[in-house]
Amino acid sequence: MDPLFMAYSFFRRRKYEPCVELCTNLLEKNPYDQAAWSLKTRALTEQVLVDEVENEEEGIAEMLMDDNAIAQVARPGTSLKKPGTSSNGPSQGVRPMSQSGRPLSGFVRPGTQGGRPGTMDQALKTPRTASTARPVTSASGRYVRLGTASMLSNPDGPFINLGRLNFGKYAQRPNLAKSLFEYILHHENDVRNALELAAAATEACQYKDWWWKVQLGKCYYRLGMYRESERQLKSALKEQDVIDTYLYLCKNYKRLDQPLAAIEYYKQGLEKFPGEVSLLLGIARIHEALNDNVESLKMYKEVLHHDNMNVEAIASIATNHFYSDQPEIALKFYRRLLQMGVYNSELFTNLGLCCFYAQQYDMTLTCFERALTMATDENAADIWYNVGHVALGIGDMNLAYQCFRLAISASNDHPEAYNNLGVLELRKGHIEQARAFFQSAQSMAPHMFEPHYNFAQLSDKVGDLQSSYNAVNKAKEAFPDHADSKDLFKQLKHHFAML
Incomplete structure (x- = not known):
């Protein structure tokens, strides 16, 4: 059988290593075989393509040194960095909050679990989530012509020596240029050379190929040149309406912290592609990030x-119903996920909580x-923490204490468990142990209002009014709408006035 035909067969079946x-064997026999060279670049690219x-999650540099925002103090509901503190729907005060002040989503995706930290130490603790791999979307044809000397592969070095490539010559050959561009951008991660090739190819096609304009937008985005990326993507949309182009453009606006502009382009995309799920999900995610x-x-x-x-939609709807005091409805959605084949510890934990609050x-x-x-090492602490809440619900304080201890042993930076242990110690009358647990929770999660509020109550109980006043101030900053914090703050102000 023809080896090149076998290589194409492996590529179509996503068996990239044998491809x-x-x-490589074909290129050793004929280093100028363009078909084998192009197929190898595509196979190498697909192995690392996302x-x-x-x-994606923002890096520490983007979080702490973001100079792309137009307004330092954005209006409520117009910025992803400072979302509103209240929602239009039912009270979400009991819903776990991220560091940026928005409720955690019901479905883990990039950018949802970590907030925007204010310090380097907090940024280093921000969790990371990898993107999913993209499946093969196209197949290449065979173009057997003699190549140039730059196509020679060196077995002792890299497959392609980018320093020897003449990008202007490759730009005149669209069939080779596109596979070469993706290899440079994704496999070699050389954005500047990829940008040079894309610019030459765009010029060679007289600025009429939307695909190259999208690739230019990708390169500019990776280099942090968001306005240039925006111009290229808008120009590509004038040439051809493509769903991915709308998604890239909206991603660009999210990085520029312009969620309303992103929603507008999502809606424009829906006018061209009615019912497109990826566009609808994009709008839903932005509203969720804005606490709407x-x-x-x-x-x-x-x-x-x-x-x-759609798993994300089902999980997010279930989460909203659960935190809106409708555990029975949430239970139906989670059972639907179980029937669909989703089988993991997080789902069973949510099922357990729904059954508990639905009195089953x-x-x-x-x-x-x-x-x-x-359970895995990453989620064992959260599971034990939830079991501890069930123990609190049935009145077994000893079991709850053991569960929270197990949560800390599984993950020693679990602020919620430290906070609850502090409450249990305070109920036992162990003031110093409770103070230590509350202070640990405060240092790990300054965005949570519970540790600050509990520490304020403890300090008020022992007569340390100044510490209590400072702590309740921090609690009000973390959650301004919390009624108990407001009442305690008024009470402390009255104490200071009496003094």
Whole structure:
């Protein structure tokens, strides 16, 4: 059988390593075989290719040295960095909050679990989530012509020596230029050379190829030149309406902290592609990031109208119902995920909590047992923390204390567990132990209001009014709408006035 045909077969079946080996053997026999060279570049690219449409986590430099924002103090509801503190829907005060002040999403995706830290220490603790891999979307043809000397592969060095390439010559050959560009950008991660090739190819096609304009937008985005990226992507949309172009452009606006502009372009995309799930999800995510839970829930339901198997929409709707005091409805959605084949410890934990709050106690422990059997090092602490809450609900304080201790042993930087241990110690009358737990929770999660409020109550109890006043001030900053914090603050102000 023809080795090149076998290599194409491996490529179509996503078996990239044997495809690369066959192409390497062909190039050893004929270093100028353009078909084998192009196929090898594509196979090497597909091994490392990720879906760039999804928003990636921001790095420490972007978080702490972001100079792209137009306004330092944005109006409420117009910035992702400072979302509103209240929602249009039911009270979300009991919902866990991220460091940026927005409720945690019901579905883990890049950019949802970590906030925007204010210090370098907090930035280093921000969790990271990898993007998902993109499947093969196209197949290449065979173009057998003699190549140039720059196509020679050196077995002792890199496959392609980028320093020897004449980008102007490759720009005249679209079939080779596109695979070479993706190899340079994704495999070699050489954005500047990729930008040079894309600019030469755009000029060679007389600025009429939308694909090259999108690639220029990608390169500018990676270099942090967001306005140049915006211009290229808008120009590409004038040439051709493509869903990915709308998604890239909206991603650009999110990085510029212009969520309303992103929503506008998502809606423009929906006019061209009605019912497109990726565009609907983008709108729902932005509303969720802005704490507009009513609009977010509405868009997630619209997603299910077009794709009733969308895991993200089902999980997000279930989370909204759970924190809106509707555990029975949330339980139906989580059971739907279980029927669809989603089988992990997080889902069983959520099922257990829904069963507990829906008073289906017989299923609660069974779900948590299943969750603990599938627990990993990353989520074991959260599972034990939730089991501790169930123990508190049934009045077993000793079991709750043990569960929170197990949560800390699984992850020693779990602020919620430290805070609850402080409350249990305070109920036992152990003032110093409670103070230590509250201070630990404060240092780990300055964005949470509970440790500050509890520390203020403890300090007020022992007569340290100044510490209590400072702590409740921090609690008000973390959650300005919390009624108990306001009442305690007024009480302390009255004490100081009396003094």
